[in-house]
Amino acid sequence: xxDNKFPKNFLWGAATSSYQVEGNNSFCDWWDWELKxxxxxxxxxxxxxxxxxxxxxxxxxxxxxxxxxxxIEWSRxxxxxxxxxxxxxxxYRDVVRALRERNLEPxxxxxxxxxPKWLLEKGGWENPKAVNYFLRYVEKVVAYLTSEVTYxxxxxxxxxxxxxxxxxxxxxxxxxxxxxxxxxxxxxxxxHNKAFSLIHKIYKDKLLAxxxxxxxxxxxxxxxxxxxxxxxxxxxxxxxxxxxxxxFLDAIKNHSDFIGVNYYTRDIVIVKNLSLNAFWANNCPDSxxxxxxxxxxxxxxxxxxILDCLVSLKKYNLPILITENGSCQEKDENYFRxxxxxxxxxxxxxDLGVPVIGYIYWSxxxxxxxxxxxxxxxxxxxxDYTSLKRIIRKSAWDFSTICKNNSL
Ligand code: IFM
Numbered sequence: 001x002x003d004n005k006f007p008k009n010f011l012w013g014a015a016t017s018s019y020q021v022e023g024n025n026s027f028c029d030w031w032d033w034e035l036k037x038x039x040x041x042x043x044x045x046x047x048x049x050x051x052x053x054x055x056x057x058x059x060x061x062x063x064x065x066x067x068x069x070x071x072i073e074w075s076r077x078x079x080x081x082x083x084x085x086x087x088x089x090x091x092y093r094d095v096v097r098a099l100r101e102r103n104l105e106p107x108x109x110x111x112x113x114x115x116p117k118w119l120l121e122k123g124g125w126e127n128p129k130a131v132n133y134f135l136r137y138v139e140k141v142v143a144y145l146t147s148e149v150t151y152x153x154x155x156x157x158x159x160x161x162x163x164x165x166x167x168x169x170x171x172x173x174x175x176x177x178x179x180x181x182x183x184x185x186x187x188x189x190x191x192h193n194k195a196f197s198l199i200h201k202i203y204k205d206k207l208l209a210x211x212x213x214x215x216x217x218x219x220x221x222x223x224x225x226x227x228x229x230x231x232x233x234x235x236x237x238x239x240x241x242x243x244x245x246x247x248f249l250d251a252i253k254n255h256s257d258f259i260g261v262n263y264y265t266r267d268i269v270i271v272k273n274l275s276l277n278a279f280w281a282n283n284c285p286d287s288x289x290x291x292x293x294x295x296x297x298x299x300x301x302x303x304x305x306i307l308d309c310l311v312s313l314k315k316y317n318l319p320i321l322i323t324e325n326g327s328c329q330e331k332d333e334n335y336f337r338x339x340x341x342x343x344x345x346x347x348x349x350x351d352l353g354v355p356v357i358g359y360i361y362w363s364x365x366x367x368x369x370x371x372x373x374x375x376x377x378x379x380x381x382x383x384d385y386t387s388l389k390r391i392i393r394k395s396a397w398d399f400s401t402i403c404k405n406n407s408l
Pocket of ligand 1: 017020157262324362369370
């Protein structure tokens with residue numbers, strides 16, 4: 001008989017990030033960028049989660065979750081450089097307490113793409129001093145929340161940030177430079193490693209049980225296009241796997257208590273010319289492969305890819321928390337189909353000895369999908385953006401059965 005049970009104390013939940021759900025985060029770089037770029041949509045009040053968080057956590061509890069991942073907005077805590085806003089620190093302490101009151105284990109992200117405006121004025125993450133600015137903020141926040149939080153995610157998807165903001169130039173500050181992106185990557189690695197030691201020290205000094213500190217790593221499966229130039233495509237796929245998936249993890253592996261995995265899709269790598277861009281960014285736009293399922297943004301949905309990614313991480317010998325996996329769909333039933341198909345492979349990975357300790361769906365509710373706006377709906381809970389009414393999708397109830405039974 002196939003055993004569909006997940007390990008004891010498995011974490012089940014959903015994630016959000018401050019800028020995408022809270023609303024009115026006007027002190028951060030994205031806010032001004034949206035205005036400057038004259039995007040058709042603005043994050044504005046988003047889901048007003050800043051005020052409605054208790055209501056939203058009630059939904060998570062009702063849905064049988066036992067954990068919740070959210071992020072703290074640096075630009076709220078430190079609106080002006082070096083001046084910390086007690087009221088905002090208290091707000092996030094209330095958020096954590098609201099989770100604890102509902103028996104939802106908080107998984108707290110300290111950096112999820114957004115930065116305070118003042119940091120950008122000082123050169124952002126290209127400036128080596130960004131590391132110390134980040135540590136000063138981390139120290140403040142962590143000291144505030146030590147007794148209530150165990151799981152810390154220092155940085156969300158560092159390589160997505162590097163790619164989109166410094167290499168491809170599609171996100172603020174819109175740089176397109178290999179050397180700039182390398183500088184940023186190095187500073188992010190340093191920031192994580194030092195934050196790891198700092199967080200551990202804070203807990204040790206307070207004689208508290210050890211925290212668990214990691215990053216949330218967007219992990220992709222890179223496969224070569226088999227149509228033409230296979231060997232070159234294979235080389236590029238390997239290069240990209242190394243650059244996007246491995247370099248960062250290799251550099252932080254001794255400063256991590258767990259690896260957070262964000263898995264969404266696979267890339268079919270094609271090299272159409274010999275430019276560096278073709279090597280690190282081009283995907284096959286043609287129908288050389290039988291792609292049968294895409295989300296509403298056009299990303300391929302490839303559930304078996306999560307198994308390959310998880311197995312490839314086994315060598316790090318660290319617990320793995322799936323910190324994001326999710327999809328935007330047209331039809332409600334496809335949200336559950338997506339979850340179920342991925343969970344089958346997560347279970348397979350566990351059976352193969354990969355120490356997966358939890359599964360956190362992206363996202364608890366529809367939200368602001370960065371440069372794509374509000375159209376891409378990833379939520380277990382649908383948001384009516386006119387009334388801000390929350391409507392639980394049927395798929396969320398189906399997922400809830402898995403969470404409550406700890407079994408597929
Ligand atoms: O919305 C994002 C999130 O901020 C980071 N991971 C991927 C999600 C979907 O694109």
